[in-house]
Amino acid sequence: MLVRRVRRVRRVRTNIIRALFAFFIAHGFLDTPTRTYIACAATYATLVHICAFPFMLIFVLLSMHHFGGDVGTSRWFGAVLFAASTTQWNTWRNTLLWLRVNKPDIFIYCVITVGACGVKQLEIIPLIVALGVGAGGPKYLFIWACCVHAGLSTVHRGSKAVVAIACITLCIFSTFYLPWKHPAVLKISRAHKKKIACTAIGVAVAHMVHTEGYI
Numbered sequence: 001m002l003v004r005r006v007r008r009v010r011r012v013r014t015n016i017i018r019a020l021f022a023f024f025i026a027h028g029f030l031d032t033p034t035r036t037y038i039a040c041a042a043t044y045a046t047l048v049h050i051c052a053f054p055f056m057l058i059f060v061l062l063s064m065h066h067f068g069g070d071v072g073t074s075r076w077f078g079a080v081l082f083a084a085s086t087t088q089w090n091t092w093r094n095t096l097l098w099l100r101v102n103k104p105d106i107f108i109y110c111v112i113t114v115g116a117c118g119v120k121q122l123e124i125i126p127l128i129v130a131l132g133v134g135a136g137g138p139k140y141l142f143i144w145a146c147c148v149h150a151g152l153s154t155v156h157r158g159s160k161a162v163v164a165i166a167c168i169t170l171c172i173f174s175t176f177y178l179p180w181k182h183p184a185v186l187k188i189s190r191a192h193k194k195k196i197a198c199t200a201i202g203v204a205v206a207h208m209v210h211t212e213g214y215i
Contacts, residue, residue: 030165049195080126086108
């Protein structure tokens with residue numbers, strides 16, 4: 001009985017994570033994928049794969065700015081949020097090493113430095129939120145991105161966007177139950193997991209640049 005309950009809890013937790021991740025991905029589908037958009041995503045994915053350190057740092061800096069409008073009027077919110085998440089130093093370090101980022105400690109110090117510059121720029125409430133959420137590490141940063149950032153972005157685009165995102169989220173969520181555990185699929189995903197990660201980063205950068213109105 002205990003084993004069954006544990007498995008049930010794990011299954012529910014996995015489904016919640018999948019649903020949140022699906023929602024986060026779905027909010028980016030509101031972008032119009034123009035040729036420039038696709039070219040930007042492809043180019044950046046290639047650059048991250050070839051030279052990880054500078055282009056991963058640019059990606060994180062863009063993410064800081066992109067998340068900056070979630071709380072308060074200052075765009076420094078995202079910088080403090082990301083910097084605070086470096087309390088989970090090893091998680092950051094291991095992820096950066098997996099992405100082949102040389103000198104990950106220097107990378108993390110750069111993130112902290114930018115975040116420190118933003119502390120005095122924030123009002124008390126946004127500062128408390130950024131430090132409180134960020135202190136939980138990348139896991140809480142993920143939850144914030146899925147539950148708050150993606151939600152605010154969708155609501156700001158209107159009721160039609162809410163309906164569209166709900167449908168897209170359902171579609172993406174359902175894909176998790178396709179035969180991804182088939183040996184052939186697993187073999188391909190494991191062989192190209194870093195390329196897949198770089199591609200995701202490229203698309204994210206295109207989304208952020210598009211949101212700012214540059215493409």
